[in-house]
Amino acid sequence: MKRCVPLEAAAEDVSNQSSVPPMIFQLPPKQGRKVLEEAQNSIVYICIRQTFL
């Protein structure tokens, strides 16, 4: 999608995925809550930066 400001790649993906109807705010609240809860099930790893002297 052509954008007025360029986005980081992951933000571009999230924006594209969330632009497909129905939007989360078009769902009944209970269903919308489930969508966000499930989206946040993804695992997050911590990056450990190592410094080599």
Added chain:
Amino acid sequence: MYPANISVSKIDTGKWGTISVYFVMPQSSDPVCNVIFYIHGAGWVFGSFHTHEKLVRELAARTNSLVVFPEYTRSPEAKYPVAIEQCYYVLSHIREIIEKIFSNINYRTLTVAGDSVGGNMAIAMIFMAKKRNGPKVQKLLLYYPVTNACFDTPSYRKFASNYYLYREGMKWFWRQYTNCESDRNQITASPLRADLKCLKDFPETMIINGQADVLRSEGEAFGEKLRCAGVAVTALRVQGIIHDFVMLNALDKTNACRTAMDASTEWINRNDQCVEKSKK
């Protein structure tokens, strides 16, 4: 996710009902000396401890703080001001609640924080604490806060659709949260409408906004207004990113999220300044 010990208690907030409050304790051998009272966002309608778990674990771990996280009753089941009254009950009893659960915490600084509508309610906590002689808050941390029920700002116009948070979505969220225009006009709902006198004596504040976010203009305007009122404000605009960028797990590794988390945790960790200030 960052390691933490998590517990949950049911807190009776009186006429506002009983809510769950989560406690996120860092797994560090150092004694905890900060408390972060965190109010979650996601449009007053969505969001929970689960949706914000990775964010608050990181805040707890990187600032060695106990995070206190109320799960307020969401809209449309609860309308303004139920959620802020529930949160304020917990905030105003925070010392006794913590002492009841954790015997060994003697914190020096209290930070109130929130993202999006959680930032809006975090600001409301400061107004309420000032008006009701509530607890002294040393710092206010706001990630892309909602500050005004107005949908005709430059950022609303520029990013109205296709940037994750839609203008129509924000209109819908406000309708779920408030009953009438009078609700929206309260400074505990639209804090940007507060006069400078009401903003004086706010705690030092950090506001972080994303570039491609309908809320950017009102978030930045609130920071400027606080500064006009004489408040110490640190404000950042992070480029190339959308709303919810510190909350969404999918955006955790973006440069924007990493930069915002580095800046905000470092800012909370600057404790000397606020200890000195509280002595005066």
